[in-house]
Amino acid sequence: MRSIRAAAVGAVTLSLALAASACGGGSPTGGGSDDSPKTLTYWASNQGAGIEVDKKVLQPELDTFRRQTGITVKLEVVPWSDLLNRILTATTSGQGPDVLNIGNTWSASLQATGALLPWDTKNFATIGGRDRFVASALGSTGVQGKDPAAVPLYSLAYALYYNKKIFADAGIAGPPATWDQLVADAQKIRQRGKQALGAEGSNLSENIHHVFVFAKQHGADFFTADGKPDFTNDGVVAAVQQYVGLMAKDQAIPTGNAEYAQNQSVSDFAKGRTAMLLWQSASANLASQGMPEDEYGIAPVPVQSGTPGPGTQVNSMVAGINLAVFKNSHNLDGARKFVKFMTGDEEQKILNKAYTSIPPVTSAQSDPAFNTPANAVLKDTLARSAAALPQVPDESQFETTVGTAVKELFADAAAGRAVTTASVKAALGKAQQQMPAT
Template sequence: MRRFRAAASVGAATLSLALTATACGGGSTTGGGGSNDSPKTLTYWASNQGPNLEADKKILKPELAKFEKQTGIKVKLEVIPWSELLTKILTATTSGQGPDVLNIGNTWSASLQASGALLPWDEKNFAKIGGKDRFVESALGSAGAADKDPAAVPLYSMAYALYYNKKMFKEAGIDKPPATWDELVADGKKISKGGKWALGAEGSNLSNNIHQVFALGKQHGADFFTEDGKADFTSDGAVAAVKQYVDMMAKDKIVAPGNAEYAQNQSLSDFAKDKTAMVLWQAAATTFKSQGMSEDEWGVAPVPVGSGAPGQGKATNSMVAGINMAVFKNTKNIDGSLKFVKFMTSDAEQKILCKSYGSVPPVKAAQEDAAFDRPELKVLRDTLAKSAAPLPQVANESQFETAVGTAVKNLFAKAADGGEVTTTSVKAELVKAQQQMSQQ
């Protein structure tokens, strides 16, 4: 999603194939473990973090030139849209036509870890980039299964926030952002009239669907997976979470029916055009600026909770969002790849890159820069520290995004067509999603 657009999901069958195949990578070769057969070149797949691919190239190329000057290693950059990235990674794990270093959505960490394609970040490898303790603990929590060495290193950290359009709030007589869902619905009904709507959603964006219902699930006491990693999509809490989210269109009428068909970034465009008063998003400042909004036109607040203040457990209001950096285990330049990860996660580069992208550095020392104290990032930092939780770090997380994300998409489509969304119909969609998981 926009910069920290989480993961574009792909078919579970494709993922299953990748997870059972021999993991290959490192340029265009196959075979044994990492080596140094190509010590002067690296291929880097960067995820699309900026408003467009060219913006990413403009940000990254000067930094890659700096790395080449320091080390003599030339980095071949390819910026890949989120809609294509996971598919390309899965293809690389089976074909060997992959990069040396790549960005991954942090929600994919455990799934890709299970493929065996990625270099494990054990104590020895962490030592080569300055040590594990340089990184924020919550960011490391989304780098792979809890009982294994991380499969990647945190690169950019994010969380969700509630962005609100100050002009639309003023016109509706609302003087502050909502702190609870009841307040959001009440405010939303004041706003949703005359062709304007309160809240933006992206019903066809499977990953965004997952991110929203995951946090709501936490608030309803649901985790979507049992402690032993089995799918648990049909609990009362999971059903309540999905229904609450879809009801903002179906029952509360504060989300435009057309949002059922929205995909990546379309809700942000409506927000910038004064058509929608609120969006739940990860670091949106750069996108708003690219669409002509000035910083004084919008405000930011924590995502609402059921009651009280955001926190852990039932007060969780965001997934731990972000981008991780991984190395293909069979790279032909293992030393250079580790040097590149060290460079990109250095204190100095973290400040440069995260300022450019509007993200929160997962490196502790870099967060001390005053640039990360501006209001938007303060909300995101507080959320990461106090009230965010990682998506389930299970091997079939990507199938979860596809199955449950599609269930939410189907329910939004029903709501947009005027159909009634009931507890029974929500549970039926989630039963179907869980059955899909059990067949993998």
């Protein structure tokens, strides 16, 4: 998901598996009928700088769809802070939209409710086939081996943004490629009276995204092959300790960032208070805060050594938004037509340009707008060195418990308390105990 929005997942602690027998959809009677073939309801996630911005982006496209199909789409843009809870309510009440955006990290959890239309071979055929989509984006659509619960709509990836002037003033020729280089650069930047790297220690989703990447770089996973939590294995402990250690040991992250929440690190970077930022497709956000593109560079997120790639050279989670259909929609045929429209090449170009994201539809990526130097970094990351967050039913609880553990470890670092292997393992052990029994 796009982490510049409020972290809805962090507020959710219930087990979605409890809703496995529930159904959702566009009408109280539901049942997957086509009894309202001329209307659809659509919950869009807040992708732009505000809800009104999203309406201005989306309404002309919905009008085009109406002219092409005769189907009127009733749009509601839902803030990220409300979206997941709204979806959960819809899965149990049966009163929700026909089509909706979901954060791609929620796919497996929402798949477990049984409320979403599975995208089997027959359904994929109605939108042109699954081979139109980038493989990494399809990897964040549900549990491996099951029919996807949604289809990719917007793709995002993390990159390292760096302030060119601050780097030049500190005598740094270019962006760091490894974490050791980043720590060394941070020292030079601090000697010039600037802060080095921004972070959001109170943002649970940001915490998860980063420690997931560090874990991959340590050859570790948070879950076993059969989906059981494994938060205290040596690789995960080392990964969390290294990330929090950027504040606790290396002084690369300012201690004040332990309390930072949504979007505060972006604001600091845009205002020249920090020299570096790890963020998802940040260009539009930085522009909205008055930072011109020529003031910053963009590079791949650092790795432990060498260059980004698969395996232990993973440097981003597969971020983005998926499009799902409630399987008891009152207009299933129209919903599939709408998904086909939104994932068509032309709409993919229009919408992903508007949101400075990358089309998950391979053929749409040929547009020159997605081949700028900045977008080339994001495209290459998604194609070569990004991995999907764990596609397990309890993924939302994972984000809550481990994200909170990292938040508490940042608080320790900010207070001057030692962040040790033992304290990290204890925090992760506590998080694992809070996971639902399997």
